Amino acid sequence: xxxxxxxxxGKILLGVVDDASGTIHPLDSHxxxxxxxxxxxxxxxxxxxxxxxGLPLSDVxxxxxxxxxxxxxxxxxxxxxxxxxxxxxxxxxxxxxxxxIDAYPAIFSKPPSTVTGPDDVVxxxxxxxxxxxxEAELAIVIGQPGRNIAExxxxxHVWGYTIVNDVTARDRQRNHKQWLAGKGxxxxxxxxxxxxxxxxxxxxxxxxxxxxNGELRQKxxxxxxxxxxxxxxxxxxxGLTLQPGDVIATGTxxxxxxxxxxxxxxxxxxxxxxxxxxxxxxxxxxx
Numbered sequence: 001x002x003x004x005x006x007x008x009x010g011k012i013l014l015g016v017v018d019d020a021s022g023t024i025h026p027l028d029s030h031x032x033x034x035x036x037x038x039x040x041x042x043x044x045x046x047x048x049x050x051x052x053x054g055l056p057l058s059d060v061x062x063x064x065x066x067x068x069x070x071x072x073x074x075x076x077x078x079x080x081x082x083x084x085x086x087x088x089x090x091x092x093x094x095x096x097x098x099x100x101i102d103a104y105p106a107i108f109s110k111p112p113s114t115v116t117g118p119d120d121v122v123x124x125x126x127x128x129x130x131x132x133x134x135e136a137e138l139a140i141v142i143g144q145p146g147r148n149i150a151e152x153x154x155x156x157h158v159w160g161y162t163i164v165n166d167v168t169a170r171d172r173q174r175n176h177k178q179w180l181a182g183k184g185x186x187x188x189x190x191x192x193x194x195x196x197x198x199x200x201x202x203x204x205x206x207x208x209x210x211x212x213n214g215e216l217r218q219k220x221x222x223x224x225x226x227x228x229x230x231x232x233x234x235x236x237x238x239g240l241t242l243q244p245g246d247v248i249a250t251g252t253x254x255x256x257x258x259x260x261x262x263x264x265x266x267x268x269x270x271x272x273x274x275x276x277x278x279x280x281x282x283x284x285x286x287x
Contacts (some may be wrong), residue, residue: 023054035245036206078251114189129169136210153231220253
């Protein structure tokens with residue numbers, strides 16, 4: 001099931017997307033927050049569309065499928081080739097040749113103010129950075145809460161999947177010697193177009209592609225993740241309770257702007273489109 005958050009006539013609603021007909025069917029009116037819907041669903045309750053007919057997707061504005069109630073958990077350097085291109089780019093503070101692959105996942109966060117929706121414009125923030133980069137990523141949405149989750153039990157806590165673009169100011173990431181400063185700028189986390197529930201797709205085997213102005217830059221499969229989804233959930237939940245609606249971005253494959261010589265950073269007017277099999281596409285212009 002594809003569950004989306006959208007606006008129509010000034011109202012923000014939730015709905016179930018029907019790809020075949022290109023329509024979205026609004027849910028019962030008492031379910032207006034995706035986080036509340038996830039809690040409702042994760043508790044064993046079922047939700048259904050209301051009596052209203054489906055609306056053409058072309059007649060609604062899709063929004064980020066969830067407004068996180070706290071920071072988004074993110075994972076860095078989680079594909080082998082990207083870890084190598086990052087270490088060799090000169091933008092990773094403290095990079096050591098021959099030690100590109102970490103023993104533990106690199107975990108950081110992006111504040112909720114970074115989140116923006118499909119087809120929204122991502123701000124370039126020229127007053128703060130001159131090195132804006134793109135990162136196509138599969139994101140996990142947590143359903144069942146838990147702390148100290150064992151890898152063997154981790155997938156029971158996954159409610160669904162969506163797409164994020166972990167937009168990064170590379171100069172700030174390098175200069176500040178940590179990642180929040182480069183990752184946390186307003187609108188730096190486009191998300192969408194919806195959440196696909198975990199019963200529909202296998203997060204361990206999804207194709208990822210990223211195009212900039214139609215040019216293919218990134219192409220990989222989530223089977224190539226260094227730290228798999230259960231490992232990430234176990235690592236992040238160690239001593240920290242994951243809550244329904246928490247979002248975990250799993251890392252980006254090779255092909256980002258810093259992987260080129262010279263680097264190919266985004267410029268105003270560029271459009272980045274990310275496609276993940278079984279989910280759909282997320283497209284945003286930069287300005």
